[in-house]
Amino acid sequence: MKRRFSGTSEQTEINVSPLIDMVFILLIFFIVATSFVNEIGISSTYKDSASPNSSDLEPLTFDLTSSGQILQNGNPVSMEEIAPIVVRTDRELSDKITVRVEPGSRAGLATQVMDQAMRGGASTVKLTALSR
Amino acid sequence: MKVTHRRTTDKVDQEINVSPLIDVVFILLIFFIVSATFVSLPGVEINRPRVETAKSLQRNAILFALSNENQLFHGGQRIQLEEITEVIERADKKRDKPVIVQVDQWADASILAKVVAQARKSRSKVSIATRKPS
Numbered sequence: 001m002k003r004r005f006s007g008t009s010e011q012t013e014i015n016v017s018p019l020i021d022m023v024f025i026l027l028i029f030f031i032v033a034t035s036f037v038n039e040i041g042i043s044s045t046y047k048d049s050a051s052p053n054s055s056d057l058e059p060l061t062f063d064l065t066s067s068g069q070i071l072q073n074g075n076p077v078s079m080e081e082i083a084p085i086v087v088r089t090d091r092e093l094s095d096k097i098t099v100r101v102e103p104g105s106r107a108g109l110a111t112q113v114m115d116q117a118m119r120g121g122a123s124t125v126k127l128t129a130l131s132r
Numbered sequence: 133m134k135v136t137h138r139r140t141t142d143k144v145d146q147e148i149n150v151s152p153l154i155d156v157v158f159i160l161l162i163f164f165i166v167s168a169t170f171v172s173l174p175g176v177e178i179n180r181p182r183v184e185t186a187k188s189l190q191r192n193a194i195l196f197a198l199s200n201e202n203q204l205f206h207g208g209q210r211i212q213l214e215e216i217t218e219v220i221e222r223a224d225k226k227r228d229k230p231v232i233v234q235v236d237q238w239a240d241a242s243i244l245a246k247v248v249a250q251a252r253k254s255r256s257k258v259s260i261a262t263r264k265p266s
Contacts, residue, residue, distance in 0.1 A: 016150055016154065019154070020150065020153070020154060020157070023154070023157050023158060023161055024157065026161055027157060027160055027161045027164065030161065030164035030165055030168055031164055033168060033170065034164060034167060034168045037171045037173070037191060037193070037195065038188070038191065039188075039189045039191075039193070039232055039234075039259075039261045040186040040187065040188055040189060040261070040262060040263065040264065041183070041186055041187070041189050041232065041259045041260050041261040041262045042183055042185060042186055042187070042259065042260050042262060043187070043189070043257060043258070043259040043260075044248065044258065044259075044260070064241060101241035101242050101244075101245055102242065103240060103242040103243075104240060104242070105240070105241045105242065106237065106238060106239070106240075106241060107181065107198070107235045107236065107237055107238070107239040107240065107241045107243075107244045108181040108182075108236075108237025108238065109241065110241035110244065110245075111181040111183055111235070111237070111260060111262060112181065112182075112183065114183075114260075115183040115184055115185050115186075115262075118185040119184060119185055127241075127244065127245045127248055128245055128249070129241075129242035129243075129245040129246055129249075130242070
């Protein structure tokens with residue numbers, strides 16, 4: 001009687017190993033498939049609607065020519081000079097900076113100019129294309 | 133008779149109880165299913181520009197890539213500049229994902245400016261992906 005009882009209890013147990021196998025495979029699939037794209041970068045989060053105060057002021061602008069030259073008010077400047085120029089400029093002007101790029105100029109240089117401007121304390125850098 | 137009985141109890145003792153394991157694995161599975169955000173990668177090799185002031189960007193974003201041949205990619209396909217708005221609307225109807233533009237350092241900066249301007253028409257947060265200077 002006792003033996004028979006233990007025998008039936010063994011038979012009623014569901015074999016869970018295939019279930020565990022499948023769940024593990026699904027788990028691994030979802031772990032692998034959630035590709036966390038970890039990007040670092042610069043955001044040009046400028047506001048389109050400028051306050052009426054700053055609208056009459058000409059924003060600090062850097063021009064990037066196709067030959068790789070950086071111009072500020074028509075004067076050529078080097079990459080290292082950008083941050084000091086931004087620091088020197090009036091706070092209201094230096095907060096918003098425009099980088100104008102000529103067609104044919106390198107994106108690597110443009111991002112470097114934006115980077116240097118941000119190092120100088122600019123919070124928003126706008127990237128616009130110059131039409132030739 | 134007594135021996136047989138003892139053996140069956142031994143056998144039952146030897147089995148590991150797997151139910152807590154299954155519970156934990158199921159919870160993990162459900163977590164990963166729910167948190168799975170399938171980001172469609174642009175699918176081109178991009179040599180990102182090196183930038184010092186780079187900040188960590190939001191993970192769940194709509195990605196565009198501008199290759200060194202000035203071609204725009206999204207989700208492994210070449211797209212035109214005018215298609216950006218449509219692609220963004222299709223990729224994210226809830227309007228909360230930011231846009232990340234992966235740009236090659238040899239790409240044309242004026243095209244990058246146009247891409248950013250076009251993306252900004254539909255999303256307020258547009259970032260340029262870079263890498264840390266080594």
